[in-house]
Amino acid sequence: MINHDQVFDTVIRYVTFSILYILLIAIIVGLLNLIYNVGYITYEILGGNFIHISFIDVVVGVLTIFILIDLFKTFVDYREHKRIRLVYITDATILIVMREIAVGVYVSRIEYEFILSLSILLLVLGIIRLLSVKYPNTDGKNN
Template structure:
């Protein structure tokens, strides 16, 4: 048996199992979120809101991971945008939990904000320079030759005006 084919079958089986686990986690997370409505009704609004925010953000993280694994299962590649989206959601969740529970200092929140900024820049660059789309300009041979011609002085010692 070909080792590449065996590897492909093994990774497909593992990804399929992970997809079922993520689907189960998504269903349980949604049920938990719906059950936490009771915290808003029977306890304080602040405590209930804290539970709801963390539960909803956790469900969004699972949805994003599910999307990344489905994309890997269909296309056999991992998109950088899917991974950065999931990481951004994780950082946002940690910031929200830290702000509502008031257990983090401003230094930790600031470092998470800087991490969020860096992840946002990485995501923007991943979208702009995606291998699937050609939004960026690659230098052509003609363009490179015209640039070299412009840089080299002509016979009279002047640069061309093109």
């Protein structure tokens, strides 16, 4: 007789295992790309040449790595405790919104209404994160 719970747990274990390795590879590739960009900028500044890689590329790279790290922490926590913590999800979402604001402001193609809506979203996410840290779930099921 097939036990559907065991099949489900096995599939979820392999899927999260695969996603963890994909995220780990993405973090390593992102870090190597960031090191290359910083090294290229440093080389160009010391050589007195025109810089082809901008500062925003480094900022976006750093924020992207932080997003990947938060997603990695979320999947590791899910594998260990079989739950998803609200703090990790809000942290990743806050970083995604901050990344979009940084990119949009730097390239000057973002409308003020969009910045205002993202700022309100950041405020709401910050309040959610503050409340989830201040009033943690004591039973440990849906934290």
